Amino acid sequence: MVNTRLNFSSAYHPQKDRQIEVVNRSLCNILRCLVGDHVKGWDQKLCQVEFVHNHAVNRSTGFSPFQVVYSVQPRGPLDLMSLPISSVVPKKVKDFVEGLHDVHKTVHESLIPANSKYKQDANKKRR
Structure with missing residues (x-):
């Protein structure tokens, strides 16, 4: 319908897909900032990390991931x-x-x- 294509990469070889590497790195950086000294509470911050990542405007596209998928900014x-x-x-x-x-x-x-x-x-x- 919107001409999207799903490309699978192996869980054991994420280096095949550079885009996933970049997203994982940015998610880890956000999580590291939110967790701070409370390392054991990282799982409680995942919802915030997801929201921050999906709400952040990409420098290259000028849109957030949420805008790209749903055409509105949350x-x-x-x-x-x-x-x-x-x-x-x-x-x-x-x-x-x-x-x-x-x-x-x-x-x-x-x-x-x-x-x-x-x-x-x-x-x-x-x-």
Whole structure:
């Protein structure tokens, strides 16, 4: 129907499929970051790892894996959370959300010069 093809690789020879190697490496990196010092709790973080991986936008395609499969971007916890104006929100929750927004803003601001540096380095090899 959508012209997809399933290619099987052996479980004992994953090097046959470079794409799987890249995905496995990125999943391991995400899991390592989430687990931290609590190594025995790695299995409890797998759902978060899956969500993060499927929600992350690929640099080459400009789409997340979830968008490629379902044509929509999934909503994250911050997208689903709206701070009501009329009711009282605990200070701890406000501080957490504001801190998260500050971190995202800082990350976005730091990515702009990094992207321009990557662009400049890539353009050195082009005419």
